[in-house]
Amino acid sequence: MELKKPYTKLSENLFVLHEKMFPLYLITGRQNFLIDTSISAFDESIYRKIKSILxxxxxxxxxxxxxxxxxxxxxxxxxxxxxxxVSGSKRTIELLQKEEVRTFIQDMNARFNDVLGIHEKSIFPKLKKLNYLEDGEKINIDDSRYFEVISSPGHTKCSLSFLLMPERVxxxxxxxxxxxxxxxxxxxxxxxxTSYVLSLKKLLEVEAEMLCPPHNNYIIGKEKVRAHLQLALESAIDLKNKIVRALENGAGIEEVSESILKKEFPLPVVEGPEKAFNINLISIVRAVAKLTKPS
Ligand SMILES: [Zn+2]
Known part of the structure; x- marks a missing residue:
């Protein structure tokens, strides 16, 4: 229902752009920032929304x-x-500089176009103005507001989270x-x-007042944010235990991915190319298999 509105103003300087499956967040100030950029299929739509705000x-x-x-x-x-x-962790920036990574991003976006029935080529050329961000670094927005960079690996090795201060978003x-x-x-x-769980614990300690995830609706209120992150943590532990049990019972990686993940999560919020979906499911099972392997 919210998709009818192009964006919502969450506070004086914070906007959520409504894109199907990929809400994006625009933070305005003396300098203006966008967090993440969704898929290429939505690029024109995102640009129009930013333009109408800025x-x-x-x-x-x-x-x-x-x-x-x-x-x-x-x-x-x-x-x-x-x-x-364009700023991200050192690893993110290094990856974006690799031709094979850009080709993969391009290919996945092209496949997403197919899923959406869009007949458009996806092109991912070399980017300019790339910067590394370090854990704990502060990025100034204006005199009183800044982002704090929080390293939060586990989803990928290159993952960062950002905390908008002093609002604690x-x-x-x-x-x-x-x-x-x-x-x-x-x-x-x-x-x-292991790093995923540690990252979630770190995010819980932040005691954010608002949570702005890249695939779901934003959550307002310290207690609600805490409850959501706590549930995310419990879900990770629970899924890990289920996968461990299945692997101990002799199931193979692909079998576990099919039997547990597809049954547990039959209705994904984020659609996408089957290939990307399967890579993700198998990576989750592999991450657990790594834990159970005797070293
Ligand atoms: Zn991801």
Whole structure:
């Protein structure tokens, strides 16, 4: 229902742009920031929404929570329109500089176009104005407001979260999983289970007043945010235990991915190419298999 509205003003300087499956967040100030960029299929729509908010002002910076194709897809168009700088973890920036990574992002966005029935080529050229961000770094927005960079690996090795201060608005990227349509939180520990759990604990300690995830609706209120992150943590532990049991019973990685994940999360909020979906499911099971392997 919210999709009819192009965006919602969450506070004086914070906007959520409504894109199907991929809400994006625009933070305005002396400098203007966008967090993540969704898929390339929505690039024109995103640009129009930003333009209608910023008018003649520029989008100065794009902050990336991680390098996945569904967070980086609209970078080429937005950078072309605004010459915005692009910042992420060192690993994210290094990945975006690799040709094979750009080809993969391009291919996944092209496949997403097919899923959506869009007949458009996806092109992901070399980007300019790339910056590394470090854990704990502060990024100034204006005199009184800034982002704090929080390293939050586990979904990927390159994952960062951002905390908008002094309002305490947390942008977790995919570090807190995705709330699916069956109301369960799907954990997304694609690279490493242990760091995923540690990252979630770190995000809980932040005591955010608002949570702005990249695939679900925003959550307002300290207690509600805490409850959501706590549930994300419990869901991760619970899924890990289920996978461990299945592996101990002799099931193979693909079998577990089919039997547990597809049954537990039959109604994903984020559609997408089957290939990306399967890579993710298998990565989750592998991350658990790594834990149970004797070293
Ligand atoms: Zn991701």
């Amino acid at each position: 008018s003649d002002r520029l989008l100065d910076h794009i902050l990336l929570t991680h390098s996945h194709y569904d967070h980086t897809g609209s970078l080429p168009l937005l950078q072309k329109k605004y010459k915005a700088s 947390l942008f977790p990227g995919d570090a807190a999983g995705v709330l699916e349509r069956n109301k369960k939180i799907k954990p997304l520990f694609l690279s490493d289970y």
